[in-house]
């Protein structure tokens with residue numbers, strides 16, 4: 001039998017079993033996708049580029065006035081050449097004033113895209129917020145619909161009301177400007193009638209606040225002259241300089257050494273108490289969540305599969321994925337408490353199945369799991385999960401799991 | 406860093422030496438040398454004998470074409486070259502250094518003006534194309550840039566000459582002065598204007614040839630920078646798109662731009678052989694082509710050494726500028 005025949009046989013068998021490793025696109029399909037994408041993208045971009053949008057169009061009301069941010073059924077897609085990547089696919093959660101909300105999930109599940117959507121920083125033009133809303137309440141109690149906000153208005157929110165700390169301290173600072181210059185810039189931009197002298201004083205004060213021993217020296221350093229931990233401190237100092245209402249920390253410790261990780265976390269906790277703001281803490285480290293967060297949101301393949309208070313998630317996890325995460329988390333504080341230990345792969349984000357996304361990895365799947373996507377089931381005011389097993393009030397009530405069959 | 410530069414210089418000297426030997430060997434091995442070219446007609450008509458030719462060759466140092474002979478004459482050339490004497494040009498009958506120093510200036514003028522034009526046109530266009538990646542502007546500019554880089558210079562020259570000099574008749578065809586016009590001696594300004602008018606087409610050709618590459622280079626580097634993490638940080642601070650692009654991104658793109666552009670500076674003295682020839686501009690490129698065609702070995706050697714030195718200088722300037730514009734490179 002020739003190699004080609006063998007290959008065909010394998011493919012045939014796979015096709016019968018419904019396995020599709022790759023997406024094969026004909027030239028025609030590719031062109032169709034590209035044309036379609038261009039059309040959609042142009043439409044969104046035109047909407048965003050509008051000038052002099054009346055304020056009423058993007059003013060809104062919070063569901064709960066105690067929240068700083070409310071995500072509701074947010075969909076953020078990337079229109080790529082191989083198809084539409086549904087990175088965030090219907091996400092709903094709140095960030096209450098003064099609280100830390102932890103967002104956990106495997107790499108690629110849409111945590112960063114969720115946070116970037118809030119900043120209107122999703123990589124345009126391919127990345128677009130397709131539907132849903134993100135509501136933001138500023139210091140004066142005014143509420144904005146971020147998804148409808150024009151670009152120039154958004155500039156006043158970024159860095160001032162909501163600040164961001166990124167995963168890669170080594171590459172997140174501009175290599176050709178001194179630390180001081182990069183820090184002063186934020187103050188000069190957002191504080192009314194700020195003078196260079198004032199900005200400098202503020203920057204030095206912030207550097208001092210984040211525990212940098214010699215602020216004067218660091219102020220005059222270039223980023224490459226600092227270590228990763230120091231640069232992350234600088235990033236935090238920069239984020240704090242306009243006392244934002246919300247700080248988004250996107251895996252702030254992932255790229256750092258274990259010892260430095262602990263210091264940076266300590267610093268974040270410290271800072272949170274000092275500024276009385278909220279933190280959206282993105283991580284795939286459950287240890288970090290346990291120490292820092294008040295609320296936890298567990299994401300999987302662009303959706304929230306479980307959310308609740310830290311107590312609820314850690315002591316009473318409902319979704320098999322969350323349970324898996326808890327199990328794979330080492331008890332002690334070792335360096336590799338990451339989430340990779342659940343077998344199997346996340347489904348292809350372009351071709352999402354219409355059943356539970358966790359089905360192929362779930363060891364408790366029942367028949368209905370292969371048929372429809374489970375709805376969110378509410379357990380308490382704060383705790384809910386999306387799993388068919390939970391429909392009768394909780395996981396333990398169901399006994400027709402795979403293991404027991 | 407200075408150590409590194411010193412090493413670069415030492416290596417460059419070695420390369421210069423190798424290049425000179427190779428060029429010398431190749432030009433000596435050309436099948437018909439300068440004397441053959443000059444005397445062919447006379448020999449054919451019988452006014453000169455082969456003995457006369459041989460005597461002439463000895464006079465010019467072209468008689469012994471065996472390897473040891475070439476080596477000997479090369480060493481002679483090398484020792485005098487090291488003392489700054491590049492010998493007499495066969496064709497121009499003057500010291501090679503004289504010819505060089507006389508004709509490089511017009512070449513430099515043309516090249517320098519088009520260099521400036523390339524910078525003021527190519528860089529802003531490259532930035533705009535990168536900011537609007539995949540837009541109609543980006544595609545249009547890229548296609549024109551590709552055309553400019555891909556067209557042979559003689560073709561582009563001929564095309565422009567045809568359109569602007571022959572069909573429309575608004576620009577002069579060739580040369581540096583209008584032969585049919587007689588200017589009074591003190592009409593300096595008019596003479597200057599006339600010369601400038603003659604330089605419009607050659608400068609246009611050189612600019613069109615170079616601007617595409619610079620535009621592409623700017624675009625590629627800008628795109629890379631615009632996708633980096635620190636640009637996302639800059640946007641997250643709330644900076645306007647203008648500040649993000651022209652301050653944070655462009656300052657980084659400036660590093661490769663400044664290093665490569667400054668490295669090009671010495672090369673501007675080297676002349677544009679084809680363009681100068683097509684437009685009959687008496688620049689160093691034009692002179693070099695004529696000399697090469699006739700086997701003028703001292704001039705070929707002198708000109709090529711000059712070019713090699715310019716290249717080496719360019720590399721050194723590039724390195725030094727790199728240290729100046731990139732704070733990450735330590736000056737120690």
Ligand SMILES: Nc1ncnc2c1ncn2[C@@H]1O[C@H](COP(=O)(O)OP(=O)(O)O)[C@@H](O)[C@H]1O
Pocket residue numbers: 078080085087105106107108109110111112113114123126127349
């Ligand atoms: N610029 C982009 N273009 C296309 N796809 C993207 C882009 N950015 C992110 N994605 C996709 O979106 C999904 C979610 O990414 P992300 O939010 O960065 O994951 P994480 O949870 O690790 O932060 C991934 O599947 C990724 O491939």
Ligand code: SF4
Pocket residue numbers: 319320321356357358359362363364365366369374386387388389
């Ligand atoms: S819905 Fe079914 S497949 Fe999905 S997590 Fe629950 S039990 Fe597993």
Ligand SMILES: [Mg+2]
Pocket residue numbers: 108111112113250251
């Ligand atoms: Mg991420």
